[in-house]
Amino acid sequence: MSKVKPPKTKGLPSKHLHARTSFLYQAATYLNLQTSSVEATAKDGTTGRSPETGQNCRLQALSPIALELGSDLQQVSRKAQLRLAVDMKRTICKRCNTILVPGRTAIQTLENSSKNRQKPWADVLSIECKLCGGKKRFPIGAAKQVKKRAREPASKDTTSTTSMDDIRQTGSIHPTSTDAEPTTG
Structure with missing residues (x-):
């Protein structure tokens, strides 16, 4: 008698690579959030000031380790041919x-280039x-286009004047001898 094999579980084929990319993403995000605001200083050592307002310019001091982790994340996903989550x-x-990170490393804006922003x-x-x-x-707010295989096929023959209801009522497309006018001659 043969041994009964346990059923195979349906899991990720390269679970360790997904775990690695997830860790790299979490670590880079954590380090980006932990950076502190630092006053920008010019090359001569004076505090950077905005020429228009005279206020101190505040720049984010990005961690070079966070940048390296982001680069490693891209390299691992490309080399292992992993699809990252959207x-x-x-x-x-x-x-x-x-x-x-919105507000820290990125600026988010909502744009609508339609006339008077009329098209949501x-x-x-x-x-x-x-x-x-x-x-x-x-894009935001736009309805996704229905996939081609899910669309209803459009009728290409628009020249025919006979409809399906006409066929069902008469039983056939061709006129019968009682329907046709008698020919003389």
């Missing part, structure tokens, strides 16, 4: 691999990285 991908800058389905969320200036744009 929410995770949207919070990573494509240019500098910074974790985009034209809203676009724009996320700009403060470090490199890269922009990401995501």
Whole structure:
């Protein structure tokens, strides 16, 4: 008699790689949130002042370790050919691999370039990285287009004047001898 094998569990094929990417993302996010605001100083050592308002310019002191972890996250996911979750991908800058945290490392704005902003389905969320200036744009409010296989096929033959109701009533498309006018001659 053969041994009964336990059923195989349906799990991730590369669980350790997903765990690694998740850790790198969490660590980079944590380090970005722990950075403190530091006054910008000019090369001569004076405090940076905005020429228009005279107020102190405040810049985020980004952790170089957080930037390195973001870069490692991208490298691991590319080398292992992993698909990152959509929410995770949207919070990573494509240019500098910074974790985009609204208010800290990124500026979020809602744009609508339609005339007088009349079209609510034209809203676009724009996320700009403060470090490199890269922009990401995501449509908001627009209904997703139905997949092609789920759409109803459009009738291509519009030249025919016979409808399905006419066929059901008469039983056939061709006129019968009682329906047709007698021919003389």
